[in-house]
Amino acid sequence: MQAHAGRGAEQIRLAPGRYVYGAWSRRAGGPSLGIDLTPEGECSAACVYCQVPRAEARKGRPWVDTGALGAELSAALAEPPEGGWADLAFAGSGEPTLAANFEACVGEVLARTAPAPFPLRIYTNGLHLGVAEVERALVDWALAGGQIWIKLDAVDDAVLARLWRVSLSARAHLGRIWGFAGRFPVGIQTTLVTGPGLPSFSETAEGIAAELERAVAAGAKLEGVHLLGPSREPGDRDAARGLVTPTAEDLQRASAIVRARLSVPVLVYA
Numbered sequence: 001m002q003a004h005a006g007r008g009a010e011q012i013r014l015a016p017g018r019y020v021y022g023a024w025s026r027r028a029g030g031p032s033l034g035i036d037l038t039p040e041g042e043c044s045a046a047c048v049y050c051q052v053p054r055a056e057a058r059k060g061r062p063w064v065d066t067g068a069l070g071a072e073l074s075a076a077l078a079e080p081p082e083g084g085w086a087d088l089a090f091a092g093s094g095e096p097t098l099a100a101n102f103e104a105c106v107g108e109v110l111a112r113t114a115p116a117p118f119p120l121r122i123y124t125n126g127l128h129l130g131v132a133e134v135e136r137a138l139v140d141w142a143l144a145g146g147q148i149w150i151k152l153d154a155v156d157d158a159v160l161a162r163l164w165r166v167s168l169s170a171r172a173h174l175g176r177i178w179g180f181a182g183r184f185p186v187g188i189q190t191t192l193v194t195g196p197g198l199p200s201f202s203e204t205a206e207g208i209a210a211e212l213e214r215a216v217a218a219g220a221k222l223e224g225v226h227l228l229g230p231s232r233e234p235g236d237r238d239a240a241r242g243l244v245t246p247t248a249e250d251l252q253r254a255s256a257i258v259r260a261r262l263s264v265p266v267l268v269y270a
Contacts, residue, residue, distance in 0.1 A: 020072035028086035036092025043094035053235030120146040129176040142184040185221035205254035
């Protein structure tokens with residue numbers, strides 16, 4: 001699950017649906033219209049702090065019924081909560097870019113929303129950047145004014161493997177992110193945790209800030225940085241045992257480290 005108001009958060013009442021849900025989002029600052037393309041929890045990572053109970057990456061590329069998605073979205077747009085929707089976000093129970101017809105899903109949402117009176121956001125772990133269909137969809141999203149927020153919890157292979165429970169090259173992952181960000185702006189979302197075998201909050205912030213500074217100097221377009229603490233109980237409590245989540249003061253200290261190196265907005269969410 002991406003760091004967003006997911007299905008376990010405070011719910012906004014909507015007609016029952018498979019793909020569209022409403023929840024209160026700390027980042028949107030109000031009711032968020034969520035798009036969940038992986039309602040069965042498929043994800044290419046198994047983050048130890050995630051609220052979805054999975055012990056390892058859950059494989060699979062679900063096929064989304066775009067007709068049902070469009071109908072659910074139209075119904076939600078027709079009956080917004082009081083004050084209206086604060087944003088629309090692809091997030092939910094897993095990694096949205098795993099959907100086998102992700103490009104068609106993005107097209108369906110854009111056809112019913114753009115230009116929208118609220119921000120359009122995709123929260124992704126970025127592991128599928130470089131897949132042709134995923135990149136085409138993200139380009140369409142960016143050209144329509146949509147924001148793309150990519151997860152980056154560490155810049156070290158061992159730390160990423162501990163947090164995400166997948167084996168990957170941090171440099172290759174970063175290369176994919178900056179390859180895309182050289183053409184279109186992206187935001188970076190970092191969930192801060194520490195514990196046995198993990199760097200401190202400040203050490204993580206220093207590593208992330210140094211990497212972002214290098215990327216921007218090389219031409220990456222950076223929209224902003226979000227620093228978050230986990231907002232809900234982890235689904236796999238055994239894996240999360242010993243983890244320490246940041247206080248508001250920890251997040252402010254981490255944000256000061258990032259702000260010292262970058263001139264983009266840095267926001268914190270406890």
